[in-house]
Amino acid sequence: xxxxxxxxxxxxxxxxxxxxxxxxxxxxxxxxxxxxxxxxxxxxxxxxxxxxxxxxxxxxxxxxxxxxxxxxxxxxxxxxxxxxxxxxxxxxxxxxxxxxxxxxxxxxxxxxxxxxxxxxxxxxxxxxxxxxxxxxxxxxxxxxxxxxxxxxxxx
Amino acid sequence: xxxxxxxxxxxxxxxxxxxxxxxxxxxxxxxxxxxxxxxxxxxxxxxxxxxxxxxxxxxxxxxxxxxxxxxxxxxxxxxxxxxxxxxxxxxxxxxxxxxxxxxxxxxxxxxxxxxxxxxxxxxxxxxxxxxxxxxxxxxxxxxxxxxxxxxxxxxxxxxxxxxxxxxxxxxxxxxxxxxxxxxxxxxxxxxxxxxxxxxxxxxxxxxxxxxxxxxxxxxxxxxxxxxxxxxxxxxxxxxxxxxxxxxxxxxxxxxxxxxxxxxxxxxxxxxxxxxxxxxxxxxxxxxxxxxxxxxxxxxxxxxxxxxxxxxxxxxxxxxxxxxxxxxxxxxxxxxxxxxxxxxxxxxxxxxxxxxxxxxxxxxxxxxxxxxxxxxxxxxxxxxxxxxxxxxxxxxxxxxxxxxxxxxxxxxxxxxxxxxxxxxxxxxxxxxxxxxxxxxxxxxxxxxxxxxxxxxxxxxxxxxxxxxxxxxxxxxxxxxxxxxxxxxxxxxxxxxxxxxxxxxxxxxxxxxxxxxxxxxxxxxxxxxxxxxxxxxxxxxxxxxxxxxxxxxxxxxxxxxxxxxxxxxxxxxxxxxxxxxxxxxxxxxxxxxxxxxxxxxxxxxxxxxxxxxxxxxxxxxxxxxxxxxxxxxxxxxxxxxxxxxxxxxxxxxxxxxxxx
Numbered sequence: 001x002x003x004x005x006x007x008x009x010x011x012x013x014x015x016x017x018x019x020x021x022x023x024x025x026x027x028x029x030x031x032x033x034x035x036x037x038x039x040x041x042x043x044x045x046x047x048x049x050x051x052x053x054x055x056x057x058x059x060x061x062x063x064x065x066x067x068x069x070x071x072x073x074x075x076x077x078x079x080x081x082x083x084x085x086x087x088x089x090x091x092x093x094x095x096x097x098x099x100x101x102x103x104x105x106x107x108x109x110x111x112x113x114x115x116x117x118x119x120x121x122x123x124x125x126x127x128x129x130x131x132x133x134x135x136x137x138x139x140x141x142x143x144x145x146x147x148x149x150x151x152x153x154x155x
Numbered sequence: 156x157x158x159x160x161x162x163x164x165x166x167x168x169x170x171x172x173x174x175x176x177x178x179x180x181x182x183x184x185x186x187x188x189x190x191x192x193x194x195x196x197x198x199x200x201x202x203x204x205x206x207x208x209x210x211x212x213x214x215x216x217x218x219x220x221x222x223x224x225x226x227x228x229x230x231x232x233x234x235x236x237x238x239x240x241x242x243x244x245x246x247x248x249x250x251x252x253x254x255x256x257x258x259x260x261x262x263x264x265x266x267x268x269x270x271x272x273x274x275x276x277x278x279x280x281x282x283x284x285x286x287x288x289x290x291x292x293x294x295x296x297x298x299x300x301x302x303x304x305x306x307x308x309x310x311x312x313x314x315x316x317x318x319x320x321x322x323x324x325x326x327x328x329x330x331x332x333x334x335x336x337x338x339x340x341x342x343x344x345x346x347x348x349x350x351x352x353x354x355x356x357x358x359x360x361x362x363x364x365x366x367x368x369x370x371x372x373x374x375x376x377x378x379x380x381x382x383x384x385x386x387x388x389x390x391x392x393x394x395x396x397x398x399x400x401x402x403x404x405x406x407x408x409x410x411x412x413x414x415x416x417x418x419x420x421x422x423x424x425x426x427x428x429x430x431x432x433x434x435x436x437x438x439x440x441x442x443x444x445x446x447x448x449x450x451x452x453x454x455x456x457x458x459x460x461x462x463x464x465x466x467x468x469x470x471x472x473x474x475x476x477x478x479x480x481x482x483x484x485x486x487x488x489x490x491x492x493x494x495x496x497x498x499x500x501x502x503x504x505x506x507x508x509x510x511x512x513x514x515x516x517x518x519x520x521x522x523x524x525x526x527x528x529x530x531x532x533x534x535x536x537x538x539x540x541x542x543x544x545x546x547x548x549x550x551x552x553x554x555x556x557x558x559x560x561x562x563x564x565x566x567x568x569x570x571x572x573x574x575x576x577x578x579x580x581x582x583x584x585x586x587x588x589x590x591x592x593x594x595x596x597x598x599x600x601x602x603x604x605x606x607x608x609x610x611x612x613x614x615x616x617x618x619x620x621x622x623x624x625x626x627x628x629x630x631x632x633x634x635x636x637x638x639x640x641x642x643x644x645x646x647x648x649x650x651x652x653x654x655x656x657x658x659x660x661x662x663x664x665x666x667x668x669x670x671x672x673x674x675x676x677x678x679x680x681x682x683x684x685x686x687x688x689x690x691x692x693x694x695x696x697x698x699x700x701x702x703x704x705x706x707x708x709x710x711x712x713x714x715x716x717x718x719x720x721x722x723x724x725x726x727x728x729x730x731x732x733x734x735x736x737x738x739x740x741x742x743x744x745x746x747x748x749x750x751x752x753x754x755x756x757x758x759x760x761x762x763x764x765x766x767x768x769x770x771x772x773x774x775x776x777x778x779x780x781x782x783x784x785x786x787x788x789x790x791x792x793x794x795x796x797x798x799x800x801x802x803x804x805x806x807x808x809x810x811x812x813x
Contacts, residue, residue, distance in 0.1 A: 009499040014511055021515035021552060025522055028547040029540070033527075036537035054539060070673060070760065089671055090751045090760050093389075093723070093732045 034104065039081035042107070049107045055083060056102040064097050076101060076113070087115040158223060161211020162302035165252075168204035168259070169292040171197050175262075175285030179278035183350070191278035195266040198281050201288060202263035209243075209256045212301050216243050222308035225249060225301045231314035231728055233699045241325035242315045247449065247465075248301035253328060254445070255291050257336040262288060265340055265365075272361050279347025280340070287339050290472045298465045314699060314728035323383030331376030331403060335441040337369025338406060341413065342438035345431045346480055349487040354427050359420040362434075364787055366417055369437075370410045371783035377403050378776030389734035389749035391669065391764045393772060396545040401524040402444030408517035409437040412510045419503045422568060426503075427491050429510070435484060439477040440517070446473050452528060501571045505563030512556055519548040550603075557610040557658055560651050561617025579624060580617050587613035604665025607658055614655035618648045642789040650782025657775030660768055663744075668765040675758045679710075683765025685746055686710045692759055700724045702735070705750045705759055709739055716741060721748045721761070743768040 036054040037047065047053065055076060063075035071088045074097075085103055095101065095118065103115035175197040182190025212225070216239050221227045229246040230239060238245075244253040262284045269277045295301070344362045348354040380403065385393040394400060413433040419426045446452070450466030497503045523540045530536055561583060565576035591609030594600070622644055626637040668683040679688045689707045696702070702724040709717040719737030726732070736749040747764040754760065 003496055006496045006498055010496070010504075010507065013499065013508060017508075017511045017515050017552075021519055021548070024548040024551060025519050028544045029522075029526070032543040032547060033538045033540050036539065054537075070671065090762060093734060093751070 036102075038078040039076055039083035040078055041081075042083060043081050047107060049109050052104070052106050054102055054104045055085075055113055056100070057083070059095070059097050059099055059101050061097050076103070083113050084111075085113045085115050087118050089116075089118075091118055157211050158215050158220065158302055158304075161208040161214075162300075164204040164207040164211070165292065165296060165302070168201050168208065168255075169289060169296060171201040171204065172285050172289035172292055175201060176282060176289050177285075179285070180282035180350075183275050183278045183282065186275075188274060191274050194278045194281035194285075195269075198259075198262040198266040198284065201285075202259040205256050205259040205292075209252055212249060212252060213240060213243050216240065216249075219312065220308075221310065221312050222304050223301070224303045224305060227305065227309050227312045229315050230312040231699055232311060234315060234320070235698055237322070237325060238315060238320050242319070244328050245315050245319040245324050248295070248299045250328065251291070251295050251299050251449065252301055254332055254336060255288070255295055257329070257332040258284070258288055258291060258339060261336055261340050265343075269361075275351050276344070276347050276353075276358070276361070279350050280343040283343035283346045284339065287343070287476065290475065294465075294468050294472065298468050314726065317700065317724065317726040317729060317731050317733050318387060320699075320726075321383065321387055323379065323387065327376060327379045327383055330372050330379055334369050334371075334373025334376045334410075335403075335406060335444060337365065337372055338410060338434075338438040338441050340365040341369065341434045342476075342480065345434035346483060348431060349483045352487060352490045354431065354491055356421050356424045359417050359430070363414075363417050363421065366410065366414050366434075367783050367787050370407070370414050371780045371787075373403065373407050373410060374776050374780045374783070377407060378773050382773050386736050386738055386747075387733075389736050389762070391736075391747050391749075391762065391766070393769075396523070396542045398524045399448055401520050401545075402440075402447045405517050405520055405524075406437050406440040406444060408513050408520070409433060409440050412513040412517075413437050415506045415509050415513075419506050423497075423503055425497070426507075428488050431488065431491070432484065433510070433514075435477075435480045436514075439473075439480070440521075442473050442476060446470060447524070498570050500566065500573055502563065502566045502568045505559065505566050505571075508559060509556065509563065512552060512559075516549055516552045519552065520545065523548070554607060554610060554658075557607075557614045557655065560614055560654070561620060564618065564621050564647060564651065579620050580613075583613050583617035583620055586616050598666055601665040604662045607662035611655045611659035611662060614658065615652045618651035618655065622648050643786050646782045646786035646789065648782075649785060650779045653775045653778030653780075653782055655775070656771045656778055657773075660771030660773075660775060663766070663768040663771070666767050667769070670763040671760070672763060673754070673758050673760050674705075675756075680763060682746065682763045683767070684711060685716070685741075685765060687746070687748065687763060689759065689761075692753060692757070695722070697724070699728065700726045703750075703753055705737075705748075705761070707737060707748060709741075709746050711741075717746070719746070719748055721750045723750055723752055740770060743770045743774075745769050 034052050034054055036056065037045065039055065039057055042053075042055065057076040057078040060075040060077045060082065063073075065073050067073065070090070071086060072091065073084060073086045076083045076085055085105075087103065087105075102119040103113065104117040104119075105113055105115035108114050175194060178197075179191050179194035182188070182193070214220075215223050215226050216230055217236070219226065219230060219232045219239070221230075225246060225248050229249075230242055234242065243249040262281060265277070265281055265284065269280075341362055344358070344365070348358055377400075380400070381393045384395070384400075385391070413430065413436075416426050416430050416433060420430050446466075446469045450469050452466060497507065523544050527538050527540055530538055561580055562573070562576050565571070565579050566573075587609045590612045591605050594608055595605050622637065622640060625640060625644075626633050629636060631639075670680065670682050672680050674680060674687075674689050676689050676692055679686050681687075687707055687709055689705045691706045693704055693706070694701065695704050702722040704720050704722045707719050707721065708715050709719065717739035719739050721737030722735040724733055724735055732752075734749040734751070736747055738748075739746045744765065744767040747762075747766060749762050751760040
């Protein structure tokens with residue numbers, strides 16, 4: 001093999017691997033990113049049913065209900081908008097009414113959010129960052145921001 | 156008083172770091188041996204003072220001195236002693252102090268184990284270490300001082316985050332930091348080589364042990380972190396593609412690439428510029444990891460801090476070092492001699508392929524980790540890039556490596572033949588094929604798992620094809636030849652086989668069983684081949700928590716094989732609860748059970764898992780690290796070489812590099 005052919009084959013291999021990587025990244029980024037919305041934003045944006053998304057806000061006081069089995073329903077609020085959520089499974093240890101929560105799933109046709117994953121692993125002082133931002137946007141955020149989140153735990 | 160001594164020692168360490176950052180480099184510029192030699196003693200003195208500071212903080216934690224803000228916020232007098240000691244780094248300030256401590260240990264080791272290296276190289280490397288040390292000591296002193304006091308001391312502390320009250324905290328951060336910070340040594344040597352404009356095979360020989368050591372620690376640190384997350388978070392998952400995990404995976408990928416291309420540089424005196432670049436990249440990614448975790452950009456279990464001043468400071472450090480190194484690289488890289496061009500089918504060609512794939516994989520992880528941050532900064536849209544993205548990019552890129560790794564080992568330097576390599580790998584390929592066919596017929600399961608399992612078996616057997624074939628060739632007894640082979644040959648085989656074990660463990664997740672059930676006491680639930688019965692649900696009390704324990708028997712065919720005690724714990728000081736999983740290791744598989752709070756009717760909601768051969772994931776990492784250790788002990792590569800060369804009057808490396 002000549003020097004030139006060797007160099008070409010190396011460059012060719014590099015371009016191949018690089019091209020595959022770029023292709024995979026573009027393909028994966030198109031279909032596998034999940035947007036985060038607050039209940040108000042969901043109303044405003046008319047999100048289509050079935051689209052995977054993350055929602056966040058506070059669990060409204062008095063909204064938590066257990067259905068038969070392990071299904072639960074609750075309402076997530078950001079002060080302005082409300083969104084009913086259903087979830088089947090074990091709730092995180094720190095799930096409480098009045099606390100911040102993030103849920104992942106999609107809307108059904110009735111406008112209920114079917115969550116397949118609920119994240120609330122934080123202590124009593126901590127608020128998930130997205131939730132805090134969403135609440136600030138709606139102007140219902142009170143309380144010290146930095147001391148509230150110095151011991152943050154989301155998982 | 157002891158605390159004030161510690162604080163003062165930290166300030167002194169900072170001043171010494173400033174000295175170390177300037178004087179040796181001036182000496183290097185002027186060619187003054189005495190100025191250059193000062194680097195060693197200053198590095199050792201800096202180490203001593205940081206140890207003093209660290210010891211003082213540990214003392215304050217052990218005696219529960221709540222007049223310190225740091226101790227008050229993260230400790231409690233009732234906390235067990237082991238968590239008082241490990242709790243020192245279970246918070247932002249202490250963790251950064253540990254970072255600095257590990258950095259000073261690295262600096263001191265360079266000073267101690269570098270007698271044979273050329274004086275300018277050592278002075279340059281220690282000078283750059285001085286810069287890093289000064290930057291981080293200033294960061295600790297200015298924004299994250301662990302020695303800050305209250306005017307009036309509280310009577311009791313607020314306790315450590317319960318998730319961190321675990322033996323994992325004692326092991327995971329130090330291992331990870333030795334990995335992260337270990338790459339600072341490689342970085343410093345690379346920068347020194349760029350400053351002096353000299354780099355050759357001798358440089359690779361000197362630096363290789365440091366890369367190996369950092370890589371080993373990082374491997375163990377990541378594996379330990381993964382196992383800790385697995386048993387402590389109660390979800391049965393061991394890798395979440397969380398930004399914090401990715402932050403440790405990226406330097407590992409870059410470090411693995413660096414490790415492999417160093418051997419090309421050592422053997423063929425080529426790929427110099429690329430090696431230097433990877434050395435810079437590995438530490439840059441370590442710094443990025445520190446930034447992501449420490450700045451509070453991401454809020455997660457590791458991000459104790461949420462103070463923007465800290466974030467900006469670390470970002471400045473990041474920009475200074477990465478930017479500085481890359482500018483130095485751009486200016487000086489042309490001065491380095493370019494190496495030869497390789498044959499594509501050869502050991503070095505295979506190593507180039509390895510580097511290509513690993514850096515591309517690293518780039519995909521980088522994009523997935525930082526894209527949400529960048530998008531939010533630019534457009535305000537909040538997105539999350541989760542496991543599906545990474546599974547779709549990382550796995551297709553990296554899984555073929557398992558196929559390529561045994562081939563790479565079979566190829567000779569300079570020129571190899573694929574056909575010959577394939578012939579020597581027929582047994583391995585046959586075993587892999589039979590095993591995956593048997594799996595597919597007997598168990599079914601996801602196609603990806605079957606492919607991955609087949610590749611893993613090919614990799615494990617194929618890794619040893621070379622050493623075994625060489626043992627049976629030539630004169631003398633087989634064992635004598637096997638043991639007479641260079642340790643680095645065995646080390647490669649073992650490390651590669653370790654990777655195979657990990658892949659096999661990962662593949663096995665396809666055959667796992669997950670059940671989410673409401674269990675009444677006495678009721679039996681089938682999980683995989685086992686039957687679980689919770690016999691009693693009783694309250695209990697620990698040193699600083701209350702708990703409900705669900706005592707559970709695991710039966711196979713009516714015989715009790717294990718008992719587990721999953722619990723729901725409540726930590727009153729922090730008003731926090733967490734699930735303590737009950738795990739029984741049966742063979743290489745594990746039964747995993749985590750419970751929620753008790754329901755009104757006395758039943759308990761539980762997650763039950765059967766995970767066949769899951770333990771291999773972490774055993775594989777241990778085996779990889781063992782391979783690294785064996786390579787370190789190789790007389791031609793590791794520290795032992797350096798030690799022997801020192802004993803000799805005329806050190807060959809010094810000549811080669813001078």
